[in-house]
Amino acid sequence: GAGVSQSPSNKVTEKGKDVELRCDPISGHTALYWYRQSLGQGLEFLIYFQGNSAPDKSGLPSDRFSAERTGGSVSTLTIQRTQQEDSAVYLCASNVLQGTGELFFGEGSRLTVL
Amino acid sequence: AQSVTQPDIHITVSEGASLELRCNYSYGATPYLFWYVQSPGQGLQLLLKYFSGDTLVQGIKGFEAEFKRSQSSFNLRKPSVHWSDAAEYFCAGLSNDYKLSFGAGTTVTVRA
Numbered sequence: 001g002a003g004v005s006q007s008p009s010n011k012v013t014e015k016g017k018d019v020e021l022r023c024d025p026i027s028g029h030t031a032l033y034w035y036r037q038s039l040g041q042g043l044e045f046l047i048y049f050q051g052n053s054a055p056d057k058s059g060l061p062s063d064r065f066s067a068e069r070t071g072g073s074v075s076t077l078t079i080q081r082t083q084q085e086d087s088a089v090y091l092c093a094s095n096v097l098q099g100t101g102e103l104f105f106g107e108g109s110r111l112t113v114l
Numbered sequence: 115a116q117s118v119t120q121p122d123i124h125i126t127v128s129e130g131a132s133l134e135l136r137c138n139y140s141y142g143a144t145p146y147l148f149w150y151v152q153s154p155g156q157g158l159q160l161l162l163k164y165f166s167g168d169t170l171v172q173g174i175k176g177f178e179a180e181f182k183r184s185q186s187s188f189n190l191r192k193p194s195v196h197w198s199d200a201a202e203y204f205c206a207g208l209s210n211d212y213k214l215s216f217g218a219g220t221t222v223t224v225r226a
Contacts, residue, residue: 004157031212033214035216041218042120042204042216042217042218042219043158043204043206043216045213045214045215048212048213050212056211056212056213058213059213091157091158093158102148102160102163103158103160103214104160105150105157105158105159106157107155107156107157108157
């Protein structure tokens with residue numbers, strides 16, 4: 001597609017429920033990143049995928065968070081047993097070459113946990 | 115740890131006035147540094163980047179940034195601000211393990 005696409009754009013869920021957030025990167029981009037942006041905070045790195053290499057999961061805040069990338073394209077970020085502190089905007093980004101830093105961002109998925 | 119810091123949380127500037135946003139970094143050697151802008155309700159957009167070479171880099175929308183190794187800074191500037199420049203601005207740095215780390219952001223308000 002023309003840009004990074006994320007869905008849903010907004011998600012309201014109850015505490016304890018699982019949620020899945022989807023990211024469709026720009027076609028041909030080999031690297032895909034997930035960031036979390038909490039109110040008044042900067043962007044917190046969560047995870048990134050590069051080609052067929054093992055993902056860097058060092059930013060995932062707890063084992064309730066997981067992500068996968070199927071076929072080197074679409075990625076799903078899953079949050080299990082959501083907590084109120086998980087409320088944030090989850091941003092996905094992709095780029096064509098690892099290490100150039102020129103990330104192209106989606107508009108994010110806003111998650112609200114009641 | 116490799117990181118960037120934005121000391122100013124919020125800046126208000128009059129339309130037509132100059133703007134400077136501060137960014138300090140703590141990276142070894144020559145860091146890869148970036149400025150992104152996030153307009154309300156939109157995703158982040160790359161304004162400019164510095165990898166090496168000329169320390170004054172030009173970006174989109176009339177922005178420029180200057181890399182100063184002696185001050186560990188990479189400040190963003192614009193000579194004359196437009197109302198459409200009201201947004202949140204993020205400085206970012208690329209670490210050795212290819213993670214892009216962001217500062218906390220500076221919100222810019224433009225008054226008429």
